[in-house]
Amino acid sequence: xxxxxxxxxxxxxxxxxxxxxxxxxxxxxxxxxxxxxxxxxxxxxxxxxxxxxxxxxxxxxxxxxxxxxxxxxxxxxxxxxxxxxxxxxxxxxxxxxxxxxxxxxxxxxxxxxxxxxxxxxxxxxxxxxxxxxxxxxxxxxxxx
Numbered sequence: 484x485x486x487x488x489x490x491x492x493x494x495x496x497x498x499x500x501x502x503x504x505x506x507x508x509x510x511x512x513x514x515x516x517x518x519x520x521x522x523x524x525x526x527x528x529x530x531x532x533x534x535x536x537x538x539x540x541x542x543x544x545x546x547x548x549x550x551x552x553x554x555x556x557x558x559x560x561x562x563x564x565x566x567x568x569x570x571x572x573x574x575x576x577x578x579x580x581x582x583x584x585x586x587x588x589x590x591x592x593x594x595x596x597x598x599x600x601x602x603x604x605x606x607x608x609x610x611x612x613x614x615x616x617x618x619x620x621x622x623x624x625x626x627x
Contacts, residue, residue, distance in 0.1 A: 497584035498539030501553075503527055504625035506536050511627045513590045519597045523627055524618035525609070526593075530554060531621065532608035538589070539582050552581030554593045555606070561592055 501509070507527050510516065516523040533555040534540035542550040548559035548567045558567040562578035574592035581589050597603050604610050 498537070498582060499584040499586075500538070501536040503531065503536065503621060504627075506530060506553075507622050507625045507627045509586060510590070513587065515590065515594075516627070518594060519602065521597065521603050522618065524621045525603060525613055527621040528613035528616070528618050529603065529606050529609040532612040533606060538584060538586060541582070549578065551578045552589045553586060554581075554589050554596075555608070556581055556589065556592050556596065561596060 507523055510526050511523055515521075515526045518526075530536055530553050533550075534553045536553060538553045540550075540552060540555060542555060544550065544557070546559065548557050548570075549564055550557050551562060551564070556562055556574070556578070558564040558570050558578050560571050561574045562576050562581060563570060563572040564578035574595050576588060576592060581592070596605055599605055604614070
């Protein structure tokens with residue numbers, strides 16, 4: 484039954500793919516510019532490489548966990564998908580909530596993830612594509 488509810492929620496989710504400037508404005512409005520010492524450009528870059536700004540992105544990992552939404556938040560630690568053995572659900576949310584157009588839930592959870600000892604480095608895509616890079620192009624011309 485829980486799996487059916489999850490699938491139904493995912494099917495009716497109002498997914499959204501943002502352009503980088505629109506996403507930068509959303510992040511800024513949610514207090515992400517400078518959050519835990521990370522510029523808006525870091526968050527935009529992270530989202531680009533994790534999901535290509537797609538709220539409905541899903542990636543199945545070899546360890547049996549799944550990454551969900553625009554930030555690709557992992558079911559092993561941060562959300563509950565009723566499929567990942569030993570999941571911790573630190574954000575206290577259903578993973579399906581990360582697949583909707585309501586990005587406030589994903590942003591709240593990302594704020595929690597970045598407080599973890601790994602910080603923003605918890606995201607492999609950030610380490611591989613954003614860390615130590617000039618990220619100014621991610622917000623250039625966006626008016627933020």
